[in-house]
Amino acid sequence: MWLYLATLVGLYYLLHWYRERQVVSNLDKYVFITGCDSGFGNLLARQLDLRGLRVLAACLTEKGAEQLRDQTSDRLETVILDVTKTESISAATEWVKERVGDRGLWGLVNNAGISIPLAPSEWLTKQDFMKILDVNLLGLIEVTLSLLPLVRKARGRVVNISSIMGRVSLLGGSYCISKYGVEAFSDSLRRELSYFGVKVAVIEPGFFNTGVTNSEKISRAIQEAWDQASPEVKEIYGEKFLASVKKSVKKLKSTCCNNLYLVTNCVEHALTACHPRTRFSSGWDAKLLYLPMSYMPTLLVDAMIYWMSQRPIKAL
Numbered sequence: 001m002w003l004y005l006a007t008l009v010g011l012y013y014l015l016h017w018y019r020e021r022q023v024v025s026n027l028d029k030y031v032f033i034t035g036c037d038s039g040f041g042n043l044l045a046r047q048l049d050l051r052g053l054r055v056l057a058a059c060l061t062e063k064g065a066e067q068l069r070d071q072t073s074d075r076l077e078t079v080i081l082d083v084t085k086t087e088s089i090s091a092a093t094e095w096v097k098e099r100v101g102d103r104g105l106w107g108l109v110n111n112a113g114i115s116i117p118l119a120p121s122e123w124l125t126k127q128d129f130m131k132i133l134d135v136n137l138l139g140l141i142e143v144t145l146s147l148l149p150l151v152r153k154a155r156g157r158v159v160n161i162s163s164i165m166g167r168v169s170l171l172g173g174s175y176c177i178s179k180y181g182v183e184a185f186s187d188s189l190r191r192e193l194s195y196f197g198v199k200v201a202v203i204e205p206g207f208f209n210t211g212v213t214n215s216e217k218i219s220r221a222i223q224e225a226w227d228q229a230s231p232e233v234k235e236i237y238g239e240k241f242l243a244s245v246k247k248s249v250k251k252l253k254s255t256c257c258n259n260l261y262l263v264t265n266c267v268e269h270a271l272t273a274c275h276p277r278t279r280f281s282s283g284w285d286a287k288l289l290y291l292p293m294s295y296m297p298t299l300l301v302d303a304m305i306y307w308m309s310q311r312p313i314k315a316l
């Protein structure tokens with residue numbers, strides 16, 4: 001009985017492994033990636049270029065675009081794109097249309113993102129919340145809506161870079177809110193687009209050493225949020241709380257993973273496999289800590305965070 005069961009489980013995993021290894025036959029396809037100046041987007045653009053795909057890399061700055069072109073083949077082309085600006089998205093869409101023609105766009109990778117302002121929510125203003133939502137959520141939605149007709153034409157793929165913080169809300173401000181939004185948008189989009197042969201995948205990285213986890217930038221943002229907080233908020237949190245938050249941010253670099261391929265390989269799979277997964281958690285912290293946490297009872301997660309976090313000076 002146990003032998004039959006073990007054989008069945010073994011066969012299931014073998015079949016699963018075999019299905020996942022099937023790659024689409026022709027990789028001479030166009031892929032558009034946002035936020036290619038640095039981090040995952042930059043590495044992914046170079047990786048897919050080496051793989052032979054036709055990469056259309058959107059950068060926020062001309063300097064980033066120039067550096068990327070210097071490191072890649074003539075196949076890769078760049079365009080300047082600010083995902084918070086409708087005119088910039090329209091211009092980039094026209095640029096993509098001219099290149100892909102009747103073939104359509106095989107891949108859209110929504111990668112551009114920011115993580116600051118980051119601080120306890122009470123230290124922030126509505127405008128602070130809007131800054132992140134504008135890039136990470138509304139920018140991603142507008143780029144998707146604008147390029148979707150081209151993706152549908154190719155029966156292609158949309159790959160959204162979310163975060164494991166889109167499953168467990170551990171940070172104040174709107175970073176987690178934006179990533180929860182990306183998860184919800186991706187789920188509804190995947191169901192709607194399944195009727196047209198378009199696949200939608202979500203990547204949920206843990207913590208990696210890139211621009212969004214830059215401890216100096218985060219520390220500065222926390223200080224700025226503190227400076228603008230009301231006297232009442234400052235009194236209940238206390239300078240000691242601020243100092244200990246900044247101290248733990250300083251340690252971020254040593255706890256973040258340096259192997260960005262753990263993320264870009266998942267995106268490559270989502271774009272090139274015949275049967276891609278719909279969700280990928282990248283990084284051991286995501287797989288072993290945050291993903292299991294996301295399935296735990298809220299009471300337990302709240303208690304863990306309560307005991308592990310710094311306490312405001314006037315905490316009860």
Ligand SMILES: NC(=O)c1ccc[n+]([C@@H]2O[C@H](COP(=O)([O-])OP(=O)(O)OC[C@H]3O[C@@H](n4cnc5c(N)ncnc54)[C@H](OP(=O)(O)O)[C@@H]3O)[C@@H](O)[C@H]2O)c1
Nearest residue numbers: 035037038039040082083112113163205207208210211212
């Ligand atoms: N690193 C992590 O631990 C981690 C974990 C989970 C999810 N993520 C997500 O991964 C994605 C990529 O981030 P990353 O970690 O690779 O950090 P990154 O190196 O800072 O990359 C983000 C990219 O987005 C660009 N960008 C910022 N604002 C933009 C805008 N308005 N329009 C267009 N592009 C813009 C940045 O350009 P500049 O460099 O010129 O500012 C940069 O190239 C983000 O969505 C992030 O939330 C990261």
